[in-house]
Amino acid sequence: MTTIGINTLVYMSALKEGTAQSALLPTIAKLGITLAEVRREFISDDAEYDAIAQSAKDNGLDLFYSVPESITIDGDVNPGFVGFLDEAQRMxxxxxxxxxxxxxxxxxxxxxxxxxxxxxxxxxxxxxxDQTPENGTLACTTASLKHIKEVGGNIGYTFDLGNWFWRGEDADAAFEQLKNEITVFHLKNVNGAAERDQLSTTMLQDGVINWKAMLPQLSADIPVFLEFPIEEQDVAGQVAAVREVVED
Structure with a gap:
């Protein structure tokens, strides 16, 4: 059965108010969720790494970690790479x-x-x-995954459904081309505005992407994360909408 996860970006309002991610994990668990993705940019102090680890353990959550850094820079491993993995191991x-x-x-x-x-x-x-020209086009993503495979690498691929729109790409075409490479799925919907600065995420039922046709094509071992800001009272309904598709 597909595992539904929640990226803490869902609770953007609380994060902007200074709520620690460790304090959000119990809220996530109460939804019947067992998988959460925490974001490095919202970890404000060293003690929070241990607080996140303890909160996840207390609430029966497995953790993924989003690091907004390039995995390689100038042809070599990111100088901070081992440190980022140390943080991950700590949590x-x-x-x-x-x-x-x-x-x-x-x-x-x-x-x-x-x-x-x-x-x-x-x-x-x-x-x-992602949403940048350097890391977000179909051409560069395809080239990255092809190279990793050719050299026998084990690095997986997080397919972010909504981000294609910020690069002016066709999300359906990207999914068809890359669906066999996906190891993690970030789910969001968008309003489909023609101008980049008018684009925004929407509730799943309100956007232009036919995500319901995509999820059943993923194997059951690929986790699907909600990863867009949602008002807290609406999160349960969005989780239910995904469950309806993946558990049908």
């Missing part, structure tokens, strides 16, 4: 997500070092298509 995280960086161009030995560090830290890794 007992399962998967760490990075931006693609220039991984499509790095030597096989660089990817081998990345895989070795991930193994040593007991985590899996994924790269994402």
């Amino acid at each position: 007992s995280v399962k998967n760490v997500k990075f931006n693609q960086g220039d991984i499509k161009d790095v030597d096989a030995a660089v990817i081998a070092r990345i895989d070795k560090e991930a193994d040593a830290h007991g985590v899996t890794l994924s790269i994402e298509n």
Whole structure:
């Protein structure tokens, strides 16, 4: 059965008010969710890493970790990479997500070092298509995943459904081309505005993407995360909408 997860971005209003992610995890667990993704940019002090770990343990949650950094820079491993994995290990995280960086161009030995560090830290890794020209186009994403596969790398792929619109790409075409590479799915819907600065996420039932046709095509071992700001009173309804599709 597909695991539904919640990225803490869902609670953006609380995060902006200074609520710690460790304090949000019990709220997530009360929805019957067992998987949460915490975001590095909202960890404000060192003690929060241990607080997140304890809160996840207390609430029966597995954790993923979103790191808004490139996995490789200038042809080599990001200088902060091992430190990011140390943070993940400290929180007992399962998967760490990075931006693609220039991984499509790095030597096989660089990817081998990345895989070795991930193994040593007991985590899996994924790269994402984000909203930037460098890391968000279908061309660069396809090239990154192709290169990783060609050199025998183990880095997975987080498919962010809504981000394609910020790059002027066709989300349906991207899904068809990349669906066999996906290891994590970030679910959001968008209003489909023609101008980039008019684009915004919507409630799942209100956007232009036919996400209900995509989820059944994913294997049951691919977690599906809600990853867009939602008013707290509406989160349960959005989770229910996803459950209706993946548990049908």
